[in-house]
Amino acid sequence: METGRLTAIAAGIQRDEPSIDEAVALYIEHRLPHLKGGRQAAQHLAHVLPWFQGKPMSALHDICRQYVAAHPALAPGTVRNRLAYLRASIRYAWKEHGLGDGAAATRMRLPAANNARHIYLVAGELERLMAAMEPEDRALWTLAFYTGLRWRSDLLRLEPGAVVRQGRAAWLDLGIAKTGVRHMVPVHPAARWALAYLPFRRSDSAYYEAFWAARDTAGLRHVRPHDLRHSFASALLSGGATLAEVGVALAHQSLASTRRYTHLYPARLVETVKKLPTIKR
Numbered sequence: 001m002e003t004g005r006l007t008a009i010a011a012g013i014q015r016d017e018p019s020i021d022e023a024v025a026l027y028i029e030h031r032l033p034h035l036k037g038g039r040q041a042a043q044h045l046a047h048v049l050p051w052f053q054g055k056p057m058s059a060l061h062d063i064c065r066q067y068v069a070a071h072p073a074l075a076p077g078t079v080r081n082r083l084a085y086l087r088a089s090i091r092y093a094w095k096e097h098g099l100g101d102g103a104a105a106t107r108m109r110l111p112a113a114n115n116a117r118h119i120y121l122v123a124g125e126l127e128r129l130m131a132a133m134e135p136e137d138r139a140l141w142t143l144a145f146y147t148g149l150r151w152r153s154d155l156l157r158l159e160p161g162a163v164v165r166q167g168r169a170a171w172l173d174l175g176i177a178k179t180g181v182r183h184m185v186p187v188h189p190a191a192r193w194a195l196a197y198l199p200f201r202r203s204d205s206a207y208y209e210a211f212w213a214a215r216d217t218a219g220l221r222h223v224r225p226h227d228l229r230h231s232f233a234s235a236l237l238s239g240g241a242t243l244a245e246v247g248v249a250l251a252h253q254s255l256a257s258t259r260r261y262t263h264l265y266p267a268r269l270v271e272t273v274k275k276l277p278t279i280k281r
Helices: 002-010 020-034 038-052 057-070 076-097 103-107 123-131 135-147 189-197 204-217 227-238 243-249 255-274
Strands: 163-166 169-176 182-186
Touching (some): 020 038, 123 204, 135 189, 135 204, 135 227
């Protein structure tokens, strides 16, 4: 059978199927340098490398199914992101470089991601977490809480030039967001000291491990780094911000992304209703 296939390829009747490696190599070389989260995308692809290395594009669907089955402990969103970048590589190689036919990417089905988490740290928990960290790590995670920025794709790429000062106030200029407008983030006075540590030079894995160690020391083993962003949104809502305002602060493209926090509204709504004027009977 293999001899017949090679003969058909040599005669021009059948083309040898491109490998997934070729598509990923093109994606990394030509596309990732232009992505905001390019470094994170490369790390996701590196995790899946042993599964697709040397495999043809037609195996993409099976690779997806096998990877999901082999990683039951991973967060669904993490699995989905890794496989999504793999699919994006196939599509990019086909559309921009004419490699393959794109059919493999079309057949690939990503697992559903249900990452709804309701972990919101209060002041005491944050203080315990930060107290267990070295100063540089504390600076990163302090900014993560007080700005609501994503620590990998936003904070780790910040340079000192991103800091904009107006008198005693300080802002972070994140450039043009996906919403099409410039994303300017005010820095809370309690977090301005952390700006002195820009840029963060260590690898993301080093900061990740430091966070994991600190949460264990603080007795907060249920907490994940992204929970600081959720805690930021929770604090804003508790302080009286609307969902629309929280969406702007988090640079969400649509209000649908912000609606995950609607469960925080009832308690504040009770307090708001209590403030209505009392009408004498």
